[in-house]
Amino acid sequence: MHFISPVLWQFLVNWLTHFALFPPEASGIAPYTDALYFFLVLISLVGLAIVALLIGLFSVLYRKERNPEATQIEGSTLLEATWTIIPLALFMVTFVWGALLYFRIYNPPTNAMNIYVVGKQWMWKAEHPGGQHEINALHVPINRPVQLTMISQDVFHSFSIPAFRVKREVIPGRYTTVWFTATQTGTYHIFCTQYCGTLHSQMIGEVVAMSPDEYERWTAGSTSGASLAQNGERLFASLGCGSCHSGTADSHGPSLAQVYGNKLQMANGSFVTVDDAFLRDTILNPTMHQVAGYAPIMPTYQGQISEEGLIDLVEYIKNLNSNYRVQQTLNTSQVQTTAPAAAGTGVVKQ
């Protein structure tokens, strides 16, 4: 076939290899999204067909040669009502369906495994609880809900995996979450879909969905030695958090053991459920989340801890079951005052 034209040939080959009209359905949510999509495509086609048919039909039937004199018609309330109510009904169905889907996509199940994602110009950094760090890649096991807790270090980004039909804006200063269950092993695109500056189109990566066994192997093979919680513990000690949050009766700050997921009463009387976003925000804006019964003496750590460091801390506090080790660390660090210097990986270099 080379006699046609090498360029054209290459183009044809490319086309046939990559020809795609539809993205792979690789997550639990994808069939639901696609179902709604097909429904919408269907009503669009029907709507378009009606309009095209009316125009075509009337153009033929009532063209000037066939119908030299127009018949004046004022209008019809019945018809107006028909084409108000039918589209409205269809749109309402779309609304309800879309809303259900939205809540399904943005409402993670409680048993989801959590992976942290930090977006920055122009890369994605994924942090697994076990301490595996990845850049522009994300390894996940299939058939297991995965929740991503995401934050941006600089500008708006948007984390999108078309094959999973999920997408969520990654915002500076606030955690957002998205979740999915991968169903097909394979490698899929990660895109940043919110324009974020010069190399926006290079802020791409790959999500690798693996079988659970393979995932286990990958996890074991790529750990950096310390889990996020361990990093968090070191950071916790080096920042001296333990001196107030020691869990003893006379401590200045509330005990953090098993605080995650609980309802806390705030100084202004309201109740707040402790989640990742709350933990992060209390470290940065402690007085805006004053727990009842404690004085507003906690300093802010704004600008002192990087987003990765905050993730370590959050992960540490989430997994803190007892204050035993906090108190231990407190005692040892009082003995060896030089120890924390080495642990400052999460601290912003000033």
Added chain:
Amino acid sequence: MSEHKVNEVLDTEPTHHSEHIVSPKVYGVIFAALLVGTAITVAASYANFGIFNPIVALGIACTKAVLVILFFMHVKYSSRLTKLTVAAGFFTFIVLITMSMTDYISRAWGLW
């Protein structure tokens, strides 16, 4: 709404009754009321009404604004079109505020 009525509502009344000249006495009374309102609002801010403090302050401010609009700006003596225009402005302003607030108020509801 009948055709005739719409036209009447929107147009036939002039925007401004050139005949109607507000007497300086009215201006004087409004002027005094505005000054008194200012005094009250300052005084009220020193009293503690709890969550009602901003409400009182805004209530007084709205009253003062309404006085200015009705009398200094002659809306009381103007056509329905002018009144409608003023109302439309405040309506859109309220849409901007309330619809934005739907987001800010409910962000903390539930866990997402």
Added chain:
Amino acid sequence: MHDAHAEHAHAPHLRHHFETVEQQREASSFGMWLFLLTEIMFFGGLFTAYLIYRNWYYPAFVVGSHQLSIFLGTFNTAVLICSSFTMAMGVHASELRKRKELVGWLVATLVLGSVFLGVKAIEYHEKWEKHHVPGLNFSVQEFTHPSDKYKEEPPLPMDMAQKTQVYFSLYFAMTGMHALHMIIGVSILLVLIAKAWAGHYTTGHMTTIENFGLYWHFVDIVWIFLFPLLYLISRHQ
């Protein structure tokens, strides 16, 4: 509708494309109101921002507000209300076709407007001295460690103290936009006074004066809201 062909007399101020003087008056008055509508929405964006951040950072707003001089604020409010009154009287004088009276009231409005701007300048200067201008000259020192001068204020924790920047950003944006409107108003007044002196607005054609009055009152109304929102947050604390 406008059955006014009979009135098609050539009044001196009637522009060619209007049928009657009345139509012209109505049109320009309505146009002015529509312009004020855009002004409402212009400030509307700022008020929305204010409302949201006030709810988020209330303590910072309280402390920030306490940095403003309540005396100067009240004085300025009174000055603006006076200027609104003089403006209303100016329109009245124009309606009665009293030239000198009109000029007098307009001059009074001009003076009051300038006084307002002068006081505003003093306040801005004070903010600059106290390092309360976000972006250009800002320090939270005063809020975290109050000097002797402001002892009555309890110190703010650092995280909240930083949020006073939001308050002052809004303070400068809102009062700055208001002051800009005042400056435009005062500039227009200068022209109006000259024309009024020449007798332009006392011959029955007073739309310009009326419309300027509407503008001036609108600026006054904005201040009526800005004053309690910015100066009077929780003064009892």
Added chain:
Amino acid sequence: MSTATIVKLPPQETASLPKRSYLNNEYGLKSWLLTGDHKRIAILYLISITFFFFIGGAMAGLIRLELLTPQSDLMAMDTYNKVFTMHGIIMVFLFLVPSVPATIGNFLIPIMVGAKDLAFPKINLLSWYLYIFAGCFTLAALILGGVDTGWTFTTPLSTHYLNTHVITAGLGIFIAGFSSIFTGLNFIVTIHRMRAPGMTWFRLPLFCWSNYAASILMVLGTPVLAITLVLVVLERAIGIGVFDPAKGGDPLLFQHLFWFYSHPAVYIMILPGMGVISEVISTFSRKRVFGYTAVAFSSVAIAVFGFFVWAHHMFIMGVSNYSALVFSLLTMLVAVPSAIKIFNWAATLYKGSITFETPMLYAFGFMGLFTIGGLTGVFLGSLGMDIHLTETYFIVAHFHFVMVGGMLMAFLSGIHFWWPKMTGRMYPEGLSKLAALTTFIGFNLTFFPQFIVGYLGMPRRYASYPPEFQVMNVLSTAGATVLGVGYLLPMLYLTWSLKYGKIAGSNPWQATGLEWQIQSPPLTENFVETPIVDHEAYDYEWLAHQTEHEVQTVG
């Protein structure tokens, strides 16, 4: 296709342009630059928006060329970013927003309501000068090195993370905003206050209704954009902290304020186009628009609902989910009036006497493409669907179907329809039909593949993309080439027709609007004497009666 036509031109041998018209009552550059005549200002606008359209179009061409290959090889990535930003800014603020209102609307609204001019001719001229200033600022930003914020100016990217000419471009848009405020204000006052005797609200042509609705949006929405841009500029220039998350601001607030204008702006762009379509469909099917009141009120409904739906641009941006629910519901409601319009136009054809002149072809194009654009809008308004589709090429395709397939088709339809009125001469029918067809084919070829590539997940604003998306992008670029020809053609033959076109006479289409009852091109004062209106809009029986009467008196 049919060969029947309703065009009635005066005998070309004897016909000539009127001795006196708005075009020749004064001469010289000064008489144009200082004019208060709404028709001359419309022409000024027409020339300037055409200029900016071709600049924006050139940018679009560059974008399509770059996307021909998956790599970023034609230009550097930041150049690409600047190109699509300038394309967006120029097309939205300097072309689409003023397109129909400031040219066709400016020319026709006073005539349609039976007035001699807009209520405030000087403000009208000021609005054009503001537009030119805005254009200068934008061009300055372009020449100095461009802006790469995207036309949405997302904070904190625009305020803290870029070192391009954001302030210059921001000021340009700020000024352009005031230009459109003044246009809108002028229209509202004119329609309320300047109508001829007998011209009641429900005798107004639907073009006036839709421009009236768009004007409301301009007057109430644009100031919010203005103050938002002021805050962005202040934040960038001196570092105040209203949107900056580092200082405690909420970057989402910027999105709220920005879209509070920019969503209604979509209706500012499309509503006047819908008005054009109403006029054209009625004229070429010789019938009163079906359900006049429904069409009129649906314009107003779109304008009112338009203010309640802005956060559907922010569904994935971290707005509260409950709030998203409310905005999605309201978005579904705003889709209904558009559907009503489409069905009413289709019903207008029923039992009409249809001919297929160029404006009608464009109008058919509009109906088809706007239907697709509108329905895909429902995809995006539906919460769950929006998650996958937003910020991909699907949304690019969607708004180009509405803006280019809808508005630009309507604009071209209107320009052809009123060209004889504006210039006194006809455009060449054969060439223009060819152009209409080329535009339609080119448009579909350009933008339809983008729906598919969007569903595949290709994000917008990407200079490079994975190779499997190339096929669709090649199709799209090929289509853009055809589309480019489709846009160049009218410019060439319309210019040609200024001198060589056939003399049109006052009413070549046998249309009913007041503008067709006066000479073309019109007198500076439009009407010799104020018309007294005693018939409904689109009353073809009245027109037939008039013509008969004229024939009798003349004969």
